[in-house]
Amino acid sequence: MRGFGQLEAEIMDRLWSWARPATVREIVDDLNLVRPVAYTTVNTVADILFRKGFLCRTKEGRAWVYAPVRSREAYTAEVMREVLGEAPDARAALALFVGGMDPQQAAALREVLDGPGAGGAR
Missing domain, CATH: 1.10.1220 (Arc Repressor Mutant)
Structure with missing residues (x-):
């Protein structure tokens, strides 16, 4: 379970600091303020974090909304x-x-x- 990869850590950090669920688009837009990252890359990593049990997700329209499972x-x-x-x-x-x-x-x-x-x- 130990460490996160760099992008995993950046995604988790944003979700923890925002203290609210967020879409991949919101995460990508915020990450792009610091460095370029593709939507598909963030979407894949968010799905990996979900499958590892670090994020939960719900469907809103066509988008997944992610939130940390634990603080x-x-x-x-x-x-x-x-x-x-x-x-x-x-x-x-x-x-x-x-x-x-x-x-x-x-x-x-x-x-x-x-x-x-x-x-x-x-």
């Missing part, structure tokens, strides 16, 4: 769990990860660990 935060948490699960020494990997946090990230982690539901909530 950016939920996706990030899933990737973090997956990577940590692959570490031969999860405790050491977690210690290195936490040790590399900036003060704001460490404070946010403390709040999460000390907050309601702490102690095993997933």
Whole structure:
């Protein structure tokens, strides 16, 4: 599940930041403000993201309207769990990860660990 390809990431980033469903045409028009990309290419990649389970879609007229299946935060948490699960020494990997946090990230982690539901909530 881990990483997205470049265009996959750009599509997901737009859909997450817009926080609303969008057509391929909307995505293409926005991407073309930064770099040229063909409608058919974006349509193919959106379909791939749908088949991989990252996007859901509904038909509006003749166009598909796409939306993320999960939030950016939920996706990030899933990737973090997956990577940590692959570490031969999860405790050491977690210690290195936490040790590399900036003060704001460490404070946010403390709040999460000390907050309601702490102690095993997933």
